[in-house]
Amino acid sequence: MKARRRFWNQFFEKSLTASAFISIAILLGIFILLATNGWKAFQDVGLEEFLSLERWNPSAYDTPSYGLGALLLGTALTTLGAIAIAAPLGVGMAFFLAEIAPVRLRNVLKPAVELMAAVPSVVMGFAGIVVVGPFLAQLFGLPNGLNALNGAILLAFMALPTIVSVSEDVVQAVPRTYKEASYALGANRWETLVQVTLPACYSGLLAAVMLGVGRAIGETMTVLMATGNATAVPTSFFSSVRTLTATVAIEMGEVPTGTTHYYVLFACALVLFIITLIINIVAEQIATQLRRKGQ
Amino acid sequence: MAMEEQHCLQIEKLHVYAGAKHILKGISLNLPRHQIIALIGPSGCGKTMLLRSINRMHDLDPNIRLQGSILFKGRNILDPRVDPVWIRRHIGMVFQKPNPFAKSIFENVAYGLKINGLKDKARIRAIVEESLRRSYLWEEVKDELDKSALELSGGQQQRLCLARAIAVSPEVILLDEPCSALDPISTAKVEETLLSLRQMFTILIVTHNLQQARRISDYTAFLYLGELVEYGPTAQMFEQPQQELTYNYLHGRFG
Numbered sequence: 001m002k003a004r005r006r007f008w009n010q011f012f013e014k015s016l017t018a019s020a021f022i023s024i025a026i027l028l029g030i031f032i033l034l035a036t037n038g039w040k041a042f043q044d045v046g047l048e049e050f051l052s053l054e055r056w057n058p059s060a061y062d063t064p065s066y067g068l069g070a071l072l073l074g075t076a077l078t079t080l081g082a083i084a085i086a087a088p089l090g091v092g093m094a095f096f097l098a099e100i101a102p103v104r105l106r107n108v109l110k111p112a113v114e115l116m117a118a119v120p121s122v123v124m125g126f127a128g129i130v131v132v133g134p135f136l137a138q139l140f141g142l143p144n145g146l147n148a149l150n151g152a153i154l155l156a157f158m159a160l161p162t163i164v165s166v167s168e169d170v171v172q173a174v175p176r177t178y179k180e181a182s183y184a185l186g187a188n189r190w191e192t193l194v195q196v197t198l199p200a201c202y203s204g205l206l207a208a209v210m211l212g213v214g215r216a217i218g219e220t221m222t223v224l225m226a227t228g229n230a231t232a233v234p235t236s237f238f239s240s241v242r243t244l245t246a247t248v249a250i251e252m253g254e255v256p257t258g259t260t261h262y263y264v265l266f267a268c269a270l271v272l273f274i275i276t277l278i279i280n281i282v283a284e285q286i287a288t289q290l291r292r293k294g295q
Numbered sequence: 296m297a298m299e300e301q302h303c304l305q306i307e308k309l310h311v312y313a314g315a316k317h318i319l320k321g322i323s324l325n326l327p328r329h330q331i332i333a334l335i336g337p338s339g340c341g342k343t344m345l346l347r348s349i350n351r352m353h354d355l356d357p358n359i360r361l362q363g364s365i366l367f368k369g370r371n372i373l374d375p376r377v378d379p380v381w382i383r384r385h386i387g388m389v390f391q392k393p394n395p396f397a398k399s400i401f402e403n404v405a406y407g408l409k410i411n412g413l414k415d416k417a418r419i420r421a422i423v424e425e426s427l428r429r430s431y432l433w434e435e436v437k438d439e440l441d442k443s444a445l446e447l448s449g450g451q452q453q454r455l456c457l458a459r460a461i462a463v464s465p466e467v468i469l470l471d472e473p474c475s476a477l478d479p480i481s482t483a484k485v486e487e488t489l490l491s492l493r494q495m496f497t498i499l500i501v502t503h504n505l506q507q508a509r510r511i512s513d514y515t516a517f518l519y520l521g522e523l524v525e526y527g528p529t530a531q532m533f534e535q536p537q538q539e540l541t542y543n544y545l546h547g548r549f550g
Contacts, residue, residue, distance in 0.1 A: 175394070177390055177392060177394040178394060178396060178397075179355075180352060180355075180388075180390065180394070181390065181394045181395075181396065181456070181459075182396070182406070183352070183355070183379075183383060184350060184352070184383055184387060184388040184390075184460070185383065185384075185387070185406060185407035185410060185459065185460070185463060186380050186381075186383040186384035186407060186410060186411060186463065187380075187406075187407075187410045188380055191410055195406070195410075196396055199396075199397065199398070200396075200397055
C-alpha cells in the first residue's frame with residue numbers, strides 16, 4: 001500500500017515538473033530551429049542587404065534580392081496604425097466599463113467585447129475584402145481598398161479585446177479608497193477620473209497596449225487577405241503592403257527546401273519572433289511591477 | 296435659537312438601509328460647534344455608516360437607502376437636490392487606512408485647492424504649508440515636498456491626509472478610525488493634532504479605542520446595534536454612564 005502511494009505521489013510530482021518544463025523546451029526549440037536556419041540566410045545574403053529597402057524579390061531568375069525593409073515597413077504600418085486606433089478606443093472603453101457603465105450594461109458589454117477575440121482571423125480578412133476595403137476605396141477615392149489602412153483597422157478590432165479586457169482589470173484594481181479620498185475633497189466624477197484614477201493606472205494601461213501590439217504584430221491571415229500583398233516599399237497608409245507574417249505564410253509552402261530563399265524565410269520568422277518576445281517580456285515586466293506596487 | 300447656533304450639524308431620525316438590512320434605526324444627534332465628538336460602539340453597530348452618511352459617501356453605493364434628515368447650514372444634506380460636491384467641500388473626511396494619492400506630498404495637499412479652482416500658485420503654496428503645519432507634519436517634510444507621498448510612514452501618511460482635508464478649510468471633519476492602522480507614537484501625534492484643530496473645526500471621530508475617546512473627545516456617543524444608546528459629555532459618560540448597556544460596554548463586558 002505504502003509503496004503504491006509513494007509511486008503515485010512521485011508520479012504526479014514528476015509529471016507536473018515535466019509539463020512545466022515542456023513550455024520552456026518548446027520555446028527554446030522554436031528559437032533554435034529559427035536561429036540555425038535563419039543564420040544561413042545571414043551568411044548567404046548578408047545583414048546589410050537583408051535590412052535594406054532593396055526589393056523583396058527572392059524568386060527572380062537571375063538576381064534574386066532579399067530586402068526585408070519593405071516587409072518590415074508593412075508590418076510597422078499595419079501594427080502602429082492598429083494601435084493608434086485600438087489604444088485610445090480600448091482604454092476609453094475600459095474606463096467606460098469600469099467607471100461609468102451601470103453594472104447591468106457592463107455585464108453585457110464586457111463579455112461581448114471579449115467575444116470579439118473569438119472571431120476567426122480568416123473571417124476578419126473576409127470582412128476586410130468585402131466591407132472595409134470597398135468602404136475605404138469609396139471614402140478616399142482609391143482604385144481599391146486593400147491597403148495598410150485596411151489591415152490596421154482590422155487589426156485594431158482584433159487587438160481591442162485584449163486591450164479592453166486587461167485595461168478594465170487595471171482600472172478596477174485602483175483602490176476604492178483613492179477615489180473616495182478624491183470625492184471627499186469635493187471632486188466630481190470627471191475630476192476624480194482624470195486626476196486620480198487615470199494616473200494610478202498608467203503603467204497597467206501601457207502593459208495592456210503592449211499586449212495588444214503583440215497580438216497585432218503576429219496576426220497573419222487577416223493582413224494577408226486585406227492589405228493587398230504588394231512587396232513594394234510603402235509610401236503611405238494607402239499603399240498596398242505585405243507584412244512579414246504574410247510573406248512567410250505565402251511563400252513557405254512553395255519554396256524549394258535548402259535554398260537561400262528557404263533560409264531567408266526562417267530569418268523573417270526569427271525577426272518576428274524576437275520582436276514579439278521583446279514586446280511580451282516588457283509588457284509582462286510592467287505588469288509584475290504593477291502587482292508588486294499594488295501590495 | 297441660541298441653542299441651534301451652537302450646533303454645527305443636526306442629525307434627525309436617521310435611518311439607513313443596506314439592501315434589506317436596517318442598519319441605523321432612527322439616530323438623532325446634534326454636533327456642537329468646535330468640539331470633538333467621539334462615536335464609539337462594537338464592530339458592526341453602524342458607526343462608519345453614520346459617518347459616511349454625513350458627507351453623502353453612500354451616493355456611490357446604489358444599495359444603500361437613507362431616511363431622515365441631516366441639517367447643515369440650513370439645508371438637509373440628504374436631499375438629493377443638495378449638491379454632494381458642496382457638502383464635501385464643507386465636510387471633510389479622513390479614512391481608516393491612510394490613502395494619499397500616488398502624487399507628491401505637495402500635490403496631495405494642493406489637490407483639493409486646485410479642484411476648487413484656486414490658481415494662484417503663491418496662495419496654494421502658503422495654504423499647503425499652513426495645512427502641513429497644522430497637522431504637525433511640516434517639520435518632517437518641508438525639505439522633500441516633491442517626494443512621493445507613498446514613501447512616508449503610515450503615521451505621516453495619515454497626518455498628510457488630515458492636512459489634505461483641512462487645506463480646503465471645511466467646517467466639519469469626519470474621521471473614520473484614523474488611528475487603527477497606526478502605532479502608539481503616530482497615534483499620539485494624530486491625537487495631538489486633533490486637539491489643536493478643535494479651535495477651527497468641528498470634529499466627529501469614530502474610534503474603537505475607548506481610551507482615545509476619553510483622551511481627546513468632549514462628547515461621546517455610544518451606538519449599539521444601530522441605535523444611539525447614550526450621548527453626553529465624555530467625562531460624565533465614562534464616570535457615570537446613565538445606561539447599563541453603556542456601563543457594560545465601557546467596562547469591557549462585551550464588544
